[in-house]
Every structure is written in C-alpha cells, then in structure tokens.
Amino acid sequence: MQAHLRQIERYSLNCPILLSSLDKDASSTSQLSLTKNLSAKGAYVSGTAQWSKRSELLASVYYEISLFARQQVESRFLIRFVAHPVRCDEGGFALEFSATDMILPLSMTCAMTPQEAEVAANIDFFWRL
Secondary structure, three states: OHHHHHOOOOOOOOOOEEEEOOOOOOOOOOEEEEEEEEEEOOEEEOOOOOOOOOEEEEEEEEEOOOHHHOOOOOOOOEEEEEEEEEEEOOOOEEEEHHHHHHHOOOHHHOOHHHHHHHHHHOOHHHHOO
C-alpha cells in the first residue's frame, strides 16, 4: 500500500521483534529481527519472511518507553500481536496485525514463552544498535 493511502500512521521505530508460527502443522521455527516501522495495524520488518502469506504468527515486539526510564518505573515492555505476512520485497516484509494479545513488562518473564524470555534476558544488546 502506498504511504499516502494509509489511514493509520506508521512510526519509524527499530524495535526487536520475535516471530513464531502459530500454525499447528508448521515447524516451530522462530525469527528474530528488527522492525523498520510500526503502526497499530502492522509493521515492516528487516530480513526475509520464513512464512507464507497464509501463516498465522505470534509477533512479540520489545519496546522501551524512554519517558519512564527511571529505576523505580518499568519502562521496557513486550507487546504481543497475532499477525500474518502480507508482502515481501528486497528490503524486508510487511506484517498485518489481527489482534493484540498482551502487553507485558519485561520483568514478567513467567508469562512469556521460553523464546520471548530468552530475548528479554538479552535485550540490552538491541538497545545499543
């Protein structure tokens, strides 16, 4: 879709994103990448999609709110979406979100999948990119 036709504004955000298949018959592969831009309805992700357009994915976006970057206030979050790939090009691929599953502070690893918790434990690497 061309940018001038979008009704939802996209923001240039380089956030770590973990993609995992929700399809019962698919392999349990996960892909860790970075978003190039993000909106309430979708994201454009660096890299090559490992899934077809019909695939249903769990998209786990890791985000830091710098406004609350104080020790006593949680400022890093995992935002979990159900998504599917909609297009792919040489720069990356687009995801469309169909539902927001959950928003978790990164300190709540007990509510995360093992892959999400592993990324959360090493998240400082990404914020220095």
